[in-house]
Amino acid sequence: MGQTASQPESGKTLRVIGAGLSRTGTTSFGAACSYLLDGPCYHGGTQILNSPESHIKRWVEIFRHTPVKSQDDLEALHWGIKEMLDGYVACTDLPSNAFVAELIEMYPDAKVICTVRDPEKWWNSLAPIVEKGNLTVLTWIFAPLPTLRWFRTFHDALDQGRVGELYFRPGEPQRPTRAMWGRHIEHLKKVVPKEKLFFYDVRDGWEPLCAILGVPVPKDVPFPKLNDAAVMEGFMQKSARRGILAWAGILLSIAGVGYTVARYAKVV
Template structure:
């Protein structure tokens, strides 16, 4: 999250489905895929919050259709999947990682690559993210911002939708735990053909990834992007932008109030 959103290239078809959970090196993985595939990569966190409001609303509508209850829900999701990923060579991070079956239905020949890390370290990283993204006053601060104002609702429907469906069985209130991590891995092994599924640790660099994609190792260093730092910088910027927007709104409101008060005083004088 925090980088510039890549733009789709007409005629490009999805070749890699990045099925790793957030905070598993997905930003570095995205940059690596862009180099190897020579095409735009849809990194969920970056795209969701750096695009027009209609984009995040489309994903909200998809989460709201999960768990899928009928053919209309399925068709709605498939329509959005087709439109959103048209022109991209790969996708990484949430929300694509939770819509692997739908992506495989649309792109049956795509390789599914799940980025992995130590489950305990993943939980700690997710804890840090949750502590910031679920602040009760966040929705108020973000309200003046066209796209990120929808972030609190996005998180809410994500958790109540497929995230809960896949990772939070009845009675388990945890949205991120080692059990959640393990359930994601088990789910992928269930829904993805064995010969299409690859698990990849970004710390291993080019070798395993190039082997999985059957491409040559490029003559450039493997990308190393600090996901946590990038997200913190992005979150802080959005908070500041929200506060600045509120300052302007309140400033205008105060000025208008002053004009109204002076006008009324003259009328009643």
């Protein structure tokens, strides 16, 4: 998250569907899959926030076809997902982890690997963002920045679409909660054939992941250890500073124009 976006490669097809929730080592997992499978990995946060604005807008369009209410929705959903993920050997994190049912149908030879950690530690990592984050303030700060000015729209499309469909319940807060963990695992067991579903903790390193993929364990190559939370926090802080500076420039420009107009009016 927050690094350079990967580029799809012709001839590559999806071999790993990363089904883990955010804050479960998805960045490390994606880097490991990319190394083992010799191809690019689509890590949702990295791709969306480091790509041209058209990229996040396309995902918003895709999510607006969920919940699926018609054949047209279903066809648009499949076409959109394929458009975004073709050319990658693996995908992980949002938005792809919300489309596991569709992905396993579209890529039947792929393996579904859900990265896991202690559920309480997972929620303790996510809760401050969910409960204290102020999307309204961020929306205003990010408004001058390409791509990031779509962050709130993207977030709303998730909650009103597939994410809300899978994890929110009537009468409960319409946002991620601790219950999301169990509901996610239950959903995966429901939509993925048992022989294709694997659970993996990145703290266990190369061996179990290589066993799942049926590839040799790398020799003298350290397992990638990338801190999802720290990278995300650093990216958002840097982006917030960019937004504030952009607003300062806008306000100074407005003030400059106003001053010029006032002087001209006084002279006239």
